[in-house]
Amino acid sequence: MTLTPGDWRIFADIHPAGPDGTLTLGIDAAVAGSYDPQPLPEDTRTARLGECTVTLDGGLVPGAAVGVSRDLLAELASRHGGGRLGDMVSTMAHSPAVLVGYPQLSRAMGRAKLDRRISERISITVQPRQGCGLCLDAHVGAARALGVDGGGxxxxxxxxxxxxxxxxxVALALQVYGEPT
Structure with missing residues (x-):
């Protein structure tokens, strides 16, 4: 594997023999060299490589997942009204260990001392930059349910x-989002 200069997050799913199931290993790697960060490309549902074109039509549904991910996705979908899962959750489904950690993180955030009306505003600020309209809609709905008005x-x-x-x-959240290190 050849990595270009910059910061990389690398995951490997390992399926050892035995009763313990899948193990996910991860590492953050900084590759030295001339690094010129570029803005993310525009969100697209079609990718091309040579003569091959792949188009994503809809999101991942729990029944299409395999193994542990299927059960975890079904649980998440039921907690969120049984609707479509966002792209972030669909991506996490490729690594059961990451997908298991997501509800744990959500529960920990729920115990945070930050007022939920403020945390939803932070999410509303960050989600357009993440590019997930489904997540943005969910956070807007949650903020409305908590009494944040349209102007807010x-x-x-x-x-x-x-x-x-x-x-x-909110400004601090944007600063952390833009420059996390």
Whole structure:
């Protein structure tokens, strides 16, 4: 494997013999050299390599997954009204260990001291940059259910808030998102 200069996150799923099932190993690797970060390409549902074209038509549904991922996805889908799962969750399904950690992270975030109306505003600010419209819609719906008005949601989409304290928290979240290290 040849990696170009930059930061890489590498995962390997290993299926050892025995009762323990799948093991996922991961490493963050910094490859030295001249690194010129580029913006992410525009979101697309079609990829081409040579003469081969692959088009993603819809999202992953729990019944299409295999093994442990099928059960975990079914659980997540039922918790979210049985609807379509977002691209992030669909991608995590390729590694059961990552998919198992996602609900644990969600539960830990639920125990956080940050008011949920603020955390939803942070999510509304970040999701357009992530490119997941389904996730953005879910967070907008959650914010509305928590009593955040339309103006607050619109300002959150712009990375702002009428409340200076919330504006500061949202600005910090954007800074961490843009430069996580």
């Amino acid at each position: 949601i619109d300002r959150a989409r712009e990375g702002a808030s009428a409340d200076p304290a919330i504006a500061g928290i």
